[in-house]
Amino acid sequence: xxxxxxxxxxxxxxxxxxxxxxxxxxxxxxxxxxxxxxxxxxxxxxxxxxxxxxxxxxxxxxxxxxxxxxxxxxxxxxxxxxxxxxxxxxxxxxxxxxxxxxxxxxxxxxxxxxxxxxxxxxxxxxxxxxxxxxxxxxxxxxxxxxxxxxxxxxxxxxxxxxxxxxxxxxxxxxxxxxxxxxxxxxxxxxxxxxxxxxxxxxxxxxxxxxxxxxxxxxxxxxxxxxxxxxxxxxxxxxxxxxxxxxxxxxxxxxxxxxxxxxxxxxxxxxxxxxxxxxxxxxxxx
Numbered sequence: 489x490x491x492x493x494x495x496x497x498x499x500x501x502x503x504x505x506x507x508x509x510x511x512x513x514x515x516x517x518x519x520x521x522x523x524x525x526x527x528x529x530x531x532x533x534x535x536x537x538x539x540x541x542x543x544x545x546x547x548x549x550x551x552x553x554x555x556x557x558x559x560x561x562x563x564x565x566x567x568x569x570x571x572x573x574x575x576x577x578x579x580x581x582x583x584x585x586x587x588x589x590x591x592x593x594x595x596x597x598x599x600x601x602x603x604x605x606x607x608x609x610x611x612x613x614x615x616x617x618x619x620x621x622x623x624x625x626x627x628x629x630x631x632x633x634x635x636x637x638x639x640x641x642x643x644x645x646x647x648x649x650x651x652x653x654x655x656x657x658x659x660x661x662x663x664x665x666x667x668x669x670x671x672x673x674x675x676x677x678x679x680x681x682x683x684x685x686x687x688x689x690x691x692x693x694x695x696x697x698x699x700x701x702x703x704x705x706x707x708x709x710x711x712x713x714x715x716x717x718x719x720x721x722x723x724x725x726x727x728x729x730x731x732x733x734x735x736x737x738x739x740x741x742x743x744x745x746x747x748x749x750x751x752x753x754x755x756x757x758x759x760x761x762x763x764x765x766x767x768x769x770x771x772x773x
Contacts, residue, residue, distance in 0.1 A: 489664050489683065498661050498712075499644050502652040509657060509698075509712040510642070512631045516708070517644060520552035522628045527591055529565040529613075535606065537595035544591050548650065549641045552630060566623060567616040577612045580605065633708040667695055670727035677701060680718065680727060689745070695719075 497517065499510045523543040533539040543551050560566070569590035573581065578588050584605070587594030592609070595601060601609065628646035632639055643650040667682040679700040688694070697719075698712040 489661055489666055489686075492666065493658070493661055496658075497644075497656060498658045499653045500655045500657050502654070505713075507714065509661070510631075510644075510653070511710040511712065512644065513709065516633075517629050517631050519555040520628050520630050521555055521558045522552055522626050522643075522647065524548070524551040525568060526623075527565070527567050527569055528563050530562055531564045534564055534610070535600050537592060537598060537601060540592065540595075542591045542593070548643070549632070549639055552628065552641060555627060560624075565613045565617055567613055568623070569616065574612050574615070577608055580608060631709065633704055634706075635704055664696075665733070666731065667733050668729065669731040670722070670729055672699070672725075672727050676728075679730075680715070680722075681712075 493511065495514055496511045497514050499512065501508055501510055524546075526543045528541040528543070530539070530541070569592075572578065572590055573588050581588050581594060586597070595609075626646075628643045628650075630641050630643050632641045634640070642653065644653050645656070648654040661683075663686050664683040665686050667684055668680075669682075670680040672678050672680045681698045681700050682695045683698065684695050697715045699715055700710055700712055702708070702710050
């Protein structure tokens with residue numbers, strides 16, 4: 489299994505069909521700042537609302553920014569707008585015929601915010617900014633790839649609710665080994681793989697079966713999906729066996745462990761019983 493996972497990390501993802509595992513190249517996973525629903529105003533841009541950066545009603549891929557290119561010091565305000573404007577500011581906007589959208593989109597009617605509104609808006613922005621204590625921690629590990637000419641991003645860690653990726657299972661799969669591999673389609677793009685625990689050397693082990701495939705043309709990442717009750721159909725289909733573990737090595741390992749158990753048993757027989765020591769008996773008269 490180590491060769492199959494070399495340079496990759498494995499993540500469990502819940503889908504409508506059920507659980508599947510994403511095998512993602514480790515060097516393609518990057519850290520991002522997740523800015524969905526944020527309003528950012530760069531230093532020097534406060535008076536010019538058309539320059540404000542609004543991360544709302546946009547695809548996930550446009551709401552993430554690589555962490556190594558994001559500099560919080562570039563911004564004068566970073567806020568998470570509430571569902572509506574504060575009542576006082578809302579009234580002033582309504583009086584001036586300005587849309588009361590909480591992202592201040594109504595201000596885009598101005599090239600420059602009127603002087604009589606600036607102090608009121610600054611005050612509202614500063615109160616909203618002070619309420620957001622978790623911005624510094626809102627980071628994600630994401631994997632991006634191309635599909636049908638579009639960039640797709642998957643959040644792997646940081647927020648399990650975004651793409652239903654809840655756990656990393658890299659070590660779980662590294663603790664398994666491959667028993668058999670079959671090509672199951674004529675184009676040789678899908679494989680059937682059986683796995684067992686690395687330490688399981690029994691004659692009749694419990695094997696797990698998976699289908700291994702990719703959803704991208706360039707195989708930028710792979711997917712493992714559990715399948716069940718496949719052993720009985722394999723002899724009756726045109727699957728092509730491409731790998732089978734060496735059973736002679738298993739025989740050697742079983743024999744090695746048998747001898748180890750025998751030696752351990754003999755050693756215990758020779759050891760004096762613990763906690764037992766000679767004590768002379770005394771007769772009471």
